Amino acid sequence: MEWETVIGIETHAQLSTRSKMFSGASTAFGAAPNTQASAVDIALPGVLPVANRGAVERAIRFGLAVGGTIRRRSVFARKNYFYPDLPKGYQISQFEAPIVEGGAITIVLAGGEKTVRLTRAHLEEDAGKLLHEIAGDAHSARSHGLTGVDLNRAGIPLLEIVTEPDMRSAEEAVTYARVLHGLVRWIDICDGNMQEGSFRCDANVSVRRRGEPLGTRCEIKNLNSFRFLERAIVYEARRQIEILEGGGKIVQETRLYDPDRDETRSMRTKEDAHDYRYFPDPDLLPLAVSEEWIEEVRSRMPELPQAKRTRFQAQYGLPAQDTATLTSTRSMSEYFDRTVEGVGGVASPKDVANWVTGDLSAKLNETDKDAAESAVSPTQLSRLIALIHDGTISRKLAKEVFDAMWAGEGDPDAIIDKRGLRQISDSGALEAIVAEVLAANPKQVEDYRAGKEKAFNSLVGQVMKATKGKANPAQVNEILKSKLAGG
DSSP: OOEEEEEEEEEEEEOOOSBOSSSSOBOOTTOOTTSSOOTTTTTOTTOOOOOOHHHHHHHHHHHHHTTOEEOSEEOOEEEEOOOTTOTTSEEEEOOSSOSEEOOEEEEEETTEEEEEEEEEEEEEEOOOEEEEEEESOTTSTTOEEEEEEEOSSTTOEEEEEEEOSOBOSHHHHHHHHHHHHHHHHHTTSOOOOTTTTSEEEEEEEEEEETTSOOOOOEEEEEEOSHHHHHHHHHHHHHHHHHHHHTTOOOOOEEEEEETTTTEEEEEEEOOOGGGGTOEEOTTSOOEEOOHHHHHHHHHTOOOOHHHHHHHHHHHHOOOHHHHHHHTSSHHHHHHHHHHHHHHTTSSOHHHHHHHIIIIIHHHHHHHTOOGGGOSSOHHHHHHHHHHHHTTSSOHHHHHHHHHHHHTTOOOHHHHHHHHTOOOBOOHHHHHHHHHHHHHHOHHHHHHHHTTOTHHHHHHHHHHHHHTTTOBOHHHHHHHHHHHHTTO
16 A cells, blocks of 8 residues: 655744834844843843734734734743753743634645645743864764854744644645745835844655544744755655564654755654743733734735735636746736836736746846845836837847846847837838848748748748747748739
């Protein structure tokens, strides 16, 4: 019987507040170690935490975006464990009464759409960070070094987003993570910077024979790239299958992924909730969220990705794959909307979508930029598309103009004039060029008249070559057919 992989994802999204979850200390990245750790963050005697209203509002925003239930009364608890980067000896989190329960995220796969259910999203504070300095060969028995602790991250506000075990492959898990990454940026609650640790995933992976109950899961911690997430899940599923097929048992544990060796390795035995001895934090009152506050947040929400995908399909008749790309980020969707508006009906929305999902997306990926940082503005792209449709420039040469715009050479009209790229649409001029081509290629003319259609394409190519790609293709076809028919 075939093995099935079962995956759930826990994501820590750092909320985009200027101050920490329970103190006024800065959340700015890159400060010198331990310069942004306040007395509250490290729980010095006599201090009291105060919940950050901005962090709570961002959690509400997320709950609305995923269709979750926002608790009118949620509770902060102490999660007790001992680790060198946790000076309090506990972490303030939410457990039995999280601020958001339920909700779902829809992902688009090759076979269609799939809904990933969310269990909850809860607020908590981050721990600090250990910094290891190893002297000598890291794999040698003689290696030694020092470990320091940086508590700047201690107290950073996090929203932990937990899914049900609904994913069945690494591909589905990565697609979900990408969609979630886009959503938290879309609603402006997290900058999504994975290199800085603003968005990191833990993957809960188990395997089972199809139709059997869920297997024992292992949690792979702190995956801060989509590539690592995919590779870690693939490796872990294979590791578990090999153990089970060899007659062994899976131990529930926390594992780390080593990208250099492309393997997961044991970190510690996986704790259960009772190991943390959760209890309500005595310094924090229950968090009350009023209906008025929720409605105020709702009124400031942007059009969400799913709604925008539905609108793009209904209003513009675009296929699902196009709408998925166009709504991958809020800035991309806004770029598309502004370009369609700029074209003003001269070209179809599908033509605009082809440029945005094609040439523009390729340049953005190549330069690792967001659509908001595009070197070609929506106004410039809409003008270029209009120039194609009024016959000023051919589609082929338009790509050259696009590249020149990206390189900063100016607007499309100026580039076309500077490079002499205007399309030849003068009938008289084109007829003369076609006549020359026919006279110079009697064999292709004879082949075409003998029924060989490929000869026609060859003649079109000769005309385009003679005009350096500037001839209007539609006119060339029309004139050629007329001449070949004896006109």
